[in-house]
Amino acid sequence: MTAVPTIGVLALQGDVREHARALEEAGARTVTVRRPDELERVDGLVLPGGESTTMWRLARSFEMLDPLRKRIEAGMPAYGSCAGMIMLADRIRGGVAGQETVGGIDMTVRRNAFGRQVDSFEAAVPLTGMGDTPYHAVFIRAPWVESVGDSVEILGRAESGPNAGRIVAVRQGRLMATAFHPELTGDFRVHHYFADLVRRTTEED
Numbered sequence: 365m366t367a368v369p370t371i372g373v374l375a376l377q378g379d380v381r382e383h384a385r386a387l388e389e390a391g392a393r394t395v396t397v398r399r400p401d402e403l404e405r406v407d408g409l410v411l412p413g414g415e416s417t418t419m420w421r422l423a424r425s426f427e428m429l430d431p432l433r434k435r436i437e438a439g440m441p442a443y444g445s446c447a448g449m450i451m452l453a454d455r456i457r458g459g460v461a462g463q464e465t466v467g468g469i470d471m472t473v474r475r476n477a478f479g480r481q482v483d484s485f486e487a488a489v490p491l492t493g494m495g496d497t498p499y500h501a502v503f504i505r506a507p508w509v510e511s512v513g514d515s516v517e518i519l520g521r522a523e524s525g526p527n528a529g530r531i532v533a534v535r536q537g538r539l540m541a542t543a544f545h546p547e548l549t550g551d552f553r554v555h556h557y558f559a560d561l562v563r564r565t566t567e568e569d
């Protein structure tokens with residue numbers, strides 16, 4: 365019998381409940397994470413969409429930035445969606461003064477990249493390792509990935525829409541990120557992929 369992994373959802377700000385539901389659909393047990401002791405107990409972590417400046421400020425005042433960095437350095441799987449993608453980026457552009465990230469993925473991410481005139485839009489995104497049909501992706505004031513280091517695998521680029529060709533899904537080892545919101549569409553392939561990654565990790569470690 366395969367063990368059921370416990371996946372935390374960082375619950376400082378953002379669409380926590382939607383991710384928890386999607387992870388449960390993908391066969392994971394979920395808990396919310398706000399404090400370092402709660403972080404210690406999870407096998408993997410989702411950083412949800414929301415507002416990265418608020419998430420960063422709250423992470424700082426809850427003294428979560430260093431614990432998050434340490435667990436990620438120690439190999440905890442993590443998946444960031446939209447604002448969560450910004451949080452996992454080693455470098456950001458368009459942040460507010462002093463804005464820090466947790467980091468972990470060797471990439472440069474531009475906040476609010478798609479511009480005012482296309483605040484929200486949908487696009488088809490074929491995703492490596494997640495089935496043959498392109499993912500119907502919802503973008504909300506989304507970032508995009510401007511550049512990645514050699515160890516980052518590009519999982520998806522927007523295939524249609526106003527910014528076709530942009531990198532919108534990546535993976536580096538046990539870390540992954542999407543610029544879009546797979547928790548909102550009822551197609552939980554991304555959450556299944558992440559839950560499988562966490563499950564395999566718990567078997568390896």
Ligand SMILES: NC(=O)CC[C@H](N)C(=O)O
Nearest residue numbers: 413414415416446447505
């Ligand atoms: N939907 C989202 O998560 C938007 C991200 C937001 N624009 C930010 O910079 O944090």
